Amino acid sequence: MNTSAPLPGSAPDTVTTGPIGGSKKVYVEPTLHPSIRVPFREIAVTDAQTPAIRVYDPSGPYTDSEARIDLAAGLPLVREPWVQARGFQAIEGRTVRPEDNGGVGPDRLVAPCPARRRLRMGRPEAPVTQLEFARAGIITEEMIYVAHRENLGRAEALKDASATIAGAESFGAAIPAFVTPEFVRQEIALGRAIIPANINHGELEPMAIGRNFLVKVNANIGNSAISSGVAEEVEKLVWAIRWGADTIMDLSTGRNIHNIRSWIIRNSPVPIGTVPIYQALEKVGGDPVKLTWEVFKDTLIEQAEQGVDYFTIHAGVRLRHVPLTAKRVTGIVSRGGSIMARWCLAHHKESFLYQRFDEICDIMRRYDVAFSLGDGLRPGSIADANDEAQFAELETLGELTKIAWAKGCQVMIEGPGHVPMHKIKLNMDKQLACCAEAPFYTLGPLTTDIAPGYDHITSGIGAAMIGWFGTAMLCYVTPKEHLGLPDRNDVKTGVITYKIAAHAADLAKGHPAAQVRDDALSRARFEFRWDDQFNLSLDPDTARAYHDATLPKDAHKVAHFCSMCGPKFCSMQITQDLRRDVLAMEAETRAGMATKSREFMEQGAQLYVPSVE
């Protein structure tokens, strides 16, 4: 693991680079599209009969041992030629103002990322968003890119029949055996998938969020007034995508947020989401009552020009919903939701986000910023799950989805929250019905309230289930949820937990090729190829460290046991002996030289009874 140029700000002043142990970055150019280079992570396997396993890789150039990382210059502009060719309008851009950075004085001002980019804006008369291109029948480079990315090594893997998942249940999803660019286009045109890709985010490696694609994971980063600086935040991004986060939300609320965001976006290969109301609130001194449409609109433009790929907009919190929360155990737990509820009640007016929704669409369309329609009234406790406030807002989000679609904008819908297991499925069903199959993006849900410190697990359970039921992207929860700001270890734990949930959902939905990695790891396990087992795991470093805690020697990496059972009690070793005996006896039988009893021959005939479901 090597490190790059120092960043301004507090420790750590470098970001993590270099491949994850046992793997390397590879790029594949789709046939007919040599200018598109789709990244994968390829995990070597020592067994000669098993090809290297290719896995989805959102980590960007940071894990490419050939790449030279220069944070001040930003990442390579992989999308630049595609966007350039679309003839968007060049713009000067809005001038940065002191309040964009929370009015911080020159002594404490973090310098912006020096990387300069051409700024663009779409024109009213020509397609700008991926949705508009899709509807016009145009397959963009982004669509080609995600098609190849989603297939993994699927064409290769599907040669092996075991890659199909018997009896899977996808609850009405329509997952194809093979993803084509045209399939991606159709899904986007129908609103069932989005590619969050601001035209001002040229560093982006495009990805899709939709029920018929792999389940994705979002990680939240961001400072608060209490903690965190710029260097920590950029490293959190790099660290989160290293372990598999597919998108990052920057939820910063402190000072310097404009400039910190410039470092994040210029160095992010994944879509960046934000909640613009947070920065708008900073601009009015933190008092929700003082928020205005003008300040909010200015913030949208500011962030859209920077290249933010999706905005959480809490336009579903309407004045008439607020009283529905009065009897709740935990009221309103969404920050954006509580801010807007306060504004509505203080002014006794309908939310300006709701009333100005058309104008918000027009702004977001110009840059292809996707909507993440916020669930401001999501339940914050088991007691409040699936209540009237929550579902009233969901219905409003359904109305807004149709308006945004009519305006050409891409849309996904945010979901709960805290929901006991028996109420999870209804959330998915209602979301699909209300929002016409727009992708669902849920926080957890947490399946009990009683385990602060372990809410990555209370919510990982709910996330796996709702992912199976059809949620397209899962917003991670870290062990620090409800308690404090996550650190580096918490971010990793949260991401790995959610990669587990997402993968468990892919398996259960019957995503072709999802099981390839499980099977490769299990074969390695059965054959005592310990290094292969570690390298194929979601977190090779931890798997190896846990094993080596009791058996550190190199010789133990091929040992036919571990410290869990010890050498005499290893079932896998006993079974290998067993299989050897079974096969030897079979061979004898076939050769007509059977010395074993007649009984065994009869028994032997049953050896290859086909496996049934």
Place this chain on the structure above:
Amino acid sequence: MNTSAPLPGSAPDTVTTGPIGGSKKVYVEPTLHPSIRVPFREIAVTDAQTPAIRVYDPSGPYTDSEARIDLAAGLPLVREPWVQARGFQAIEGRTVRPEDNGGVGPDRLVAPCPARRRLRMGRPEAPVTQLEFARAGIITEEMIYVAHRENLGRAEALKDASATIAGAESFGAAIPAFVTPEFVRQEIALGRAIIPANINHGELEPMAIGRNFLVKVNANIGNSAISSGVAEEVEKLVWAIRWGADTIMDLSTGRNIHNIRSWIIRNSPVPIGTVPIYQALEKVGGDPVKLTWEVFKDTLIEQAEQGVDYFTIHAGVRLRHVPLTAKRVTGIVSRGGSIMARWCLAHHKESFLYQRFDEICDIMRRYDVAFSLGDGLRPGSIADANDEAQFAELETLGELTKIAWAKGCQVMIEGPGHVPMHKIKLNMDKQLACCAEAPFYTLGPLTTDIAPGYDHITSGIGAAMIGWFGTAMLCYVTPKEHLGLPDRNDVKTGVITYKIAAHAADLAKGHPAAQVRDDALSRARFEFRWDDQFNLSLDPDTARAYHDATLPKDAHKVAHFCSMCGPKFCSMQITQDLRRDVLAMEAETRAGMATKSREFMEQGAQLYVPSVE
């Protein structure tokens, strides 16, 4: 936290005692049964309107600040008077032989626990087991004990209507609003629940395992030839039950296992389970082929006399099942299963466990050792889930269940293993059908193979789901699964993860009063009673430590924010302001002094729209 007398062996040489922070042990004597003292853990709440929350507590005297722990003397014999009154036969007991401790020399021999107990054996003509008493219409003290234990503070809690769980789904379970001793008797008589309670385990605080009771959690402890000594093992027991493990399986396979087991049982308030074939294998030098019925039978009697409460018996692995595993990705992953498969194939004979099952029943009945019918052919990978080998064995376990019941023995059934989410429900459905509703006891299941190092999470997902579907007890999986022997931290992480899964299942099944703790914690969270929030959590120490990592001061324990969002962005604070405003406006309206607009009054009328599901 104070500590007790040192134990022989390596560090740690003490066990953990003292209550969990913020709580105390209380005992309740059921009306009409003043001699029965049922333990609970009572968590104090600082809010004057909330009564102390009483939670189920398997931790025994170790968390009672009044108790004096003396490991050499063993725990108080709470069951002694009840068992004494049943007129069982006093016996001398089997003489301990060198091979019981693995033939270890005198220099390395761990002394047995010096606590001496009267040894007993049931008579053929009179009831011995809880099942036999139940069938005879007799309500034992153990049944009274578990009835009160299962109710928690349910009578109290149910006065509050919010304690009922709306729309819960129990998949055919029959959970009563209130558990009576007669209900317990009926469930046991039907075979739907067991109380594992060897008549030679007088230290036991009885507990029930059944689909219509709270979902339970088992933790495995045990040394292997590679690691662990006596002191570590006893502390693992104490540590595991401190965090909520309901039963403990001692899976030791190394030397000194007879004597270490004596320390564990004499100091265990929870049922202890073992897998006798492990010790039998030690007695024949570790070669499965050398196993005999005589050695196995001797081991059953040895362990039954010591007071083991349930035995895993892999009698479902039949000769004809072995070839069904030949094409599996991971063969046979159960240690006991692989041992028996090897024996069957080497001798080309039917398993002696299957052939001698009647005799095994007769032995186990004499001491009321419950069966845990082992799933020796459980799948060890996603690829092998729900295959022919697995379900063929399950059908055999169904046959054996009926034989054991006819012999008067209590029975539960072990289940998988590695199972993707979409195949979990079928496991539960088939188990209920094949085994006539005998309690199911599952390991996980793990929902993907790709996360060694995090298999508490891959399996916690499956455990929560199968617990909801009807599994009565969940066998924990620690982060070290597949990699090495768990240490103290791993045991705690495994137990807490499984308490989450079990509680999430209780909520979804609609267990009355399960939600009381969630609601109390969520109210504390909403009202910024940080200490209450920590104390009500499954692991107060971790919750407090995570909070204090960024906000350590006492003043922060009443602060209306945490470092996650900081003071300006706390949704709960904004909502509290909101609620105050709503209530103030309402009051104005009611007093006829409304100064707000007519519009608001109309709005105000909606404030108490009843909450709908």
